[in-house]
Amino acid sequence: MTGLRILVGLALRRDRVMIPAWVLGLGAAVAVTASSYVELYSDAASRRDVVATLGSTPATLALYGRIYDDTVGALVAWRLGGIALALAGLMSILIVIRHTRADEETGRAELVGAGVVGRHAPLTAALVVAAFADLALGVIVALGVVATGLGFTGAVALGLTFALVGFAFAAVAAVAAQLSESARAANGIAVAVLGGAFLARAVGDAGPHWVSWLSPLGWGQQVRAFAAERWWVLLLLAAFAVLLVAAAVRLAAARDLGAGILPPRPGPARGSLASPLALAWRLQRGALAGWAAGFLILGAAFGSIAQDIADVIGDSPDVIDAVRRLGGGQDLVDAYLASTLQILALIAAGYAVQATLRLRGEETSGRAEPLLATPVSRVRWALGHAFVALAGTAAIIAIAGLAAGAGHALQTGDAGELPRVLGAALAQVPAAWVLAGLALALFGLAPRAAAGVAWAALAACLALAELGPVLELSQSIIDLSPFAQSPRLPGGALNAAPLWLAALAAALAAAGLAGLRRRDLA
Amino acid sequence: MNSCTLRCMTPAIEISGLVKTFGPTRALDGLDLSVAEGEVHGFLGPNGAGKSTTIRVLLGLLRADAGSARLLGGDPWRDATELHRRLAYVPGDVTLWPNLSGGETIDLLGRLRGGLEEQRRAELLERFELDPTKKGRAYSKGNRQKVALVAALASDAELLILDEPTSGLDPLMEEVFRECVADERERGRTVLLSSHILSEVEALCDRVTIIRSGRTVETGSLDEMRHLTRITIDADTANGEHVHEQVEPGELQTVLERLVHAGVTRLESRPPTLEELFLRHYA
Numbered sequence: 001m002t003g004l005r006i007l008v009g010l011a012l013r014r015d016r017v018m019i020p021a022w023v024l025g026l027g028a029a030v031a032v033t034a035s036s037y038v039e040l041y042s043d044a045a046s047r048r049d050v051v052a053t054l055g056s057t058p059a060t061l062a063l064y065g066r067i068y069d070d071t072v073g074a075l076v077a078w079r080l081g082g083i084a085l086a087l088a089g090l091m092s093i094l095i096v097i098r099h100t101r102a103d104e105e106t107g108r109a110e111l112v113g114a115g116v117v118g119r120h121a122p123l124t125a126a127l128v129v130a131a132f133a134d135l136a137l138g139v140i141v142a143l144g145v146v147a148t149g150l151g152f153t154g155a156v157a158l159g160l161t162f163a164l165v166g167f168a169f170a171a172v173a174a175v176a177a178q179l180s181e182s183a184r185a186a187n188g189i190a191v192a193v194l195g196g197a198f199l200a201r202a203v204g205d206a207g208p209h210w211v212s213w214l215s216p217l218g219w220g221q222q223v224r225a226f227a228a229e230r231w232w233v234l235l236l237l238a239a240f241a242v243l244l245v246a247a248a249v250r251l252a253a254a255r256d257l258g259a260g261i262l263p264p265r266p267g268p269a270r271g272s273l274a275s276p277l278a279l280a281w282r283l284q285r286g287a288l289a290g291w292a293a294g295f296l297i298l299g300a301a302f303g304s305i306a307q308d309i310a311d312v313i314g315d316s317p318d319v320i321d322a323v324r325r326l327g328g329g330q331d332l333v334d335a336y337l338a339s340t341l342q343i344l345a346l347i348a349a350g351y352a353v354q355a356t357l358r359l360r361g362e363e364t365s366g367r368a369e370p371l372l373a374t375p376v377s378r379v380r381w382a383l384g385h386a387f388v389a390l391a392g393t394a395a396i397i398a399i400a401g402l403a404a405g406a407g408h409a410l411q412t413g414d415a416g417e418l419p420r421v422l423g424a425a426l427a428q429v430p431a432a433w434v435l436a437g438l439a440l441a442l443f444g445l446a447p448r449a450a451a452g453v454a455w456a457a458l459a460a461c462l463a464l465a466e467l468g469p470v471l472e473l474s475q476s477i478i479d480l481s482p483f484a485q486s487p488r489l490p491g492g493a494l495n496a497a498p499l500w501l502a503a504l505a506a507a508l509a510a511a512g513l514a515g516l517r518r519r520d521l522a
Numbered sequence: 523m524n525s526c527t528l529r530c531m532t533p534a535i536e537i538s539g540l541v542k543t544f545g546p547t548r549a550l551d552g553l554d555l556s557v558a559e560g561e562v563h564g565f566l567g568p569n570g571a572g573k574s575t576t577i578r579v580l581l582g583l584l585r586a587d588a589g590s591a592r593l594l595g596g597d598p599w600r601d602a603t604e605l606h607r608r609l610a611y612v613p614g615d616v617t618l619w620p621n622l623s624g625g626e627t628i629d630l631l632g633r634l635r636g637g638l639e640e641q642r643r644a645e646l647l648e649r650f651e652l653d654p655t656k657k658g659r660a661y662s663k664g665n666r667q668k669v670a671l672v673a674a675l676a677s678d679a680e681l682l683i684l685d686e687p688t689s690g691l692d693p694l695m696e697e698v699f700r701e702c703v704a705d706e707r708e709r710g711r712t713v714l715l716s717s718h719i720l721s722e723v724e725a726l727c728d729r730v731t732i733i734r735s736g737r738t739v740e741t742g743s744l745d746e747m748r749h750l751t752r753i754t755i756d757a758d759t760a761n762g763e764h765v766h767e768q769v770e771p772g773e774l775q776t777v778l779e780r781l782v783h784a785g786v787t788r789l790e791s792r793p794p795t796l797e798e799l800f801l802r803h804y805a
Binding site: 105181182184264265266267268269270271272273274275276279282283286365366367369370371372373374375376377518519520521 | 635
């Protein structure tokens, strides 16, 4: 363990933005959820209503889990036990892989390993940093919940649940990091385990309950914060993590630095790629497939609970008001669908930005250089990635729209809902394209600032959409977001915004390409 | 004199007074470089002298602040795409796409350049002992270098721009590389070879240009340079004295007379090595 302190210091220095962003972002989401629930469900009748409906609908059971009590705290724990808890696992996975396999793949680990550093110090340091982040998240979750006036015991249970579920997936990532030679594949393995855990919990909560006991996410819910806490389940999470860490250490000792337990598969000796577009597609198709799968599941989940949601919130004037402000429609189901599609488009803009910024990654890594030393012009090279980004964004939004439409159509028995919801989803595409256009403009004109500014712009759009109505910001500020301009469909009136947003995206992209032609390449 | 004199009528690369600044740093400070068609030209300089910056200007990746640069009769910035049809490039630090195999990368770069010579591709893979089925992430530094070398050498380019192409190659592979460059010369191609490895430059290049801090300090054939510099004399005299000096060509007569007078028992004289030429500019 020699050198552990220095390695932990190094990792914290490298993550000085990433960890606070994750912890504070998730913490803020938890605090906002808790405080809005305290306000929305202050009377017992409305809570019993939620339990009776959402607590017995298969789709919501699958998405969020079972509700174990009709107190406000139990509802908060229920709402956070679905996606927020899984995000804590994702954060831990990304931290651990980043400081283990990714360092080995780039050769940084070799540099470190040649120093006065113990064999297991890098893995331990990654786990210590992940544990630190998980602990910070747990504390912030507990504080956020206590601040809204909910009970202290339940808050501690919920905080511990977040911290331990997070660390359980840090341990999963520690094992995954030993398996493959590639950081990307290691991330993929660990995230697949997380997805499997989510699926097992969803199946178990909607169907045979024992299945959710196969999942660390299920254990997190079985702690039952705010509903006669079962502290011993936390020990199960801790034991799971210890076991996996021990396995990771065993595996690490059995392999060489840089090698994986799974042998690398050879690739083809001949290639068929012959254009920048074909290369961009090849480089980005894996990530796009992941996003598409995620959007399929999200769309299907949101679409199939739309009808139930309307039944539940139909009794609560506060909620109706809140949903209408976000969705804007007259019919409650439509308002819910419209607000959901807007959020999906915002998430899809994350893909748009990521896929566009791939250009900057290719440039700074030096991989663009040999490509641009061939007769491929800069513009043609950039258009390849831009096309994948724009078409991919449209594709994932369409997939979510299709899935949501299909789910909603199945529930209502009205096949006409499918094209209606799909059309509504497609109307959101140009707003997401604006973010891709902005990223491309920045890449061409201010490449050093591109990543920071593009992600900040997306975060600002998210904040305006989610918090704008809550904070009662003036409409002219909320309208700065392209997503606020998009028509609120289904239900609302169609407007010309998709057309001019698409034109704006094209203009931004053109500015970026013009800038790219004129500037020095890194 | 070598075969170049007859063919070296048109310059493949003509740079004069090239200036490139990055913020306060003046990476190129009035650099001159002239590479004739059909010659193998050595481009020498210590780390940070501006070799890669010059090459990146020639590839149209960077825009020069002042001075002029001509490449194969065109403007490297304005006509980049057209000119790139006629050249192949090997970077000094090759990064590959981690999930593409070496073979896929070679074929991609070849196709973008307008096609590879199939037979030559197969022959080069064999000579460099490169396994094309490994993924980019699995190659060592030397093997990544080989991928870029095979892609460039198997192409049908008039001009090869090689930026420290042998870094990471073992001595056996370096020898293969030398043979390949000799073949290229036979085929009448022009080669700009930026390098640290002086023995490589000495063995391969018709002419060399030595740069320092973004300026050209010496250019010419190795023979010409040697004529202008000191000769090393190593001798023993009858009274047991050991003489080791470096002598200007004009002083040779005097020194030899002095030695003969003292009674020579052993005498060695040799022209300066490239290393000595090189060090003279940087010591």
